[in-house]
Amino acid sequence: MSTRTLILEATRRRLVEQGYANLNVRDIASDAGVNHALIGYHFRGKQQLVLAVLDEANTRLLERQAGMYAAPTPASQKWQQAREFYEEDLASGFVKLLMELMAASFHDEVLRSEFTPRLLAWQKLIEGAVDEFLAGSGLELPVSGRAISAWITWFWIGMEASMALGIPEKQGHQHEALEALALLLRQAEAPQTPRNRKRT
Template sequence: MNDLQALPARETGDASPDTRQRILEAAFNCLVARGYAALSVRDIAKDAGVNHALISYYFGGKDRLVIAVLDDANRKLLERQQHLHEEPVGFAEKWAMARRFYQSDLSSGFVRVQAELWAASLSNVELREQFLPRIQAWKQLVLNGVRDAFQAYQVDLPAVFSAEAIATLLSEFWLGMEFSQLIGAHGETARHDATLDAIEVLLRTLDARTAPAASKPKGQRQVKRTRSRP
């Protein structure tokens, strides 16, 4: 008799959202506390208060479980970021809000969970195939925000400074900053903060330049066209 056959009927019936969510939360906490390499299905089950066989029943194994953990957190945070982009405020204020969100995500453990799965993906091909589309979703969100800024600012830049190029700079800088902070390179924090501050100052300058045009009646606006559109 296998473990699932030995479980009470109430634990092997249809997937219970409450049980599934308890497993996800326990796995998230274990990833934050111990990391992927030390992640134990039995420890997760113990923390969730369920039989360890239920993890296979609900998720099919450790790697599928950690991707489900990432998806559960990603869904909420991507929705939060999408709402941020839709806020009727300047891009500098959106940038400042994104920085506050980052500090919250760092404190909650989400940044650690994402980094753990990124590192594990280097040697785990199956995990990597599942992880990459999730990180690409974040990069796409950054690209969408930069495209919105290009459209709003109408700045005249050389063609090489495309929305894609700037979004890549922002995304890769941010990811590098996350890894640096997670491994304890606190000596670099001041430089990171200075860079984030500089971008915010630039955005505030551009916001101020576009504000007068935005306040004019539509027919009176004089819009400066870019040589390159995203």
């Protein structure tokens, strides 16, 4: 395993377990079994180090999600797949990693300028999926696909934050909300029947 990979893995573990505020280069070097000077050699500062950790997962997961959206399956099935992916990302620590870097970005302008485009890449991906769904469904809605994608994106972010905080289902109703949207998608996909048809 390369020195860079050892450093990234050690940093990821520290981020998920102890948070960005407690991240210490010497601790990471000790965990990775390398001289701390090598972290400065491979990465230009703490921000670039944590962004490299994020990119290692974020790029792969965006590609995974894009492949899922491109599949010729109904939107309700894609939503269910996205839910399963989310459970995987929660278990792997990726969700907590994302939340840690978001929180750190509020007070770190350098980190925020780099983190925000990576977060918005998810919104752009969802916007494309929503536009494709609307075009294929024939639904005529009084709102834009852009607005719907924003609802979905920021709903997910809020839900991820609530679950990372440990807010249980009986208080947060996260899974209930996810299932409610799945139900709406299934109804939208169902064949439409004329209403109030006059009898002859």
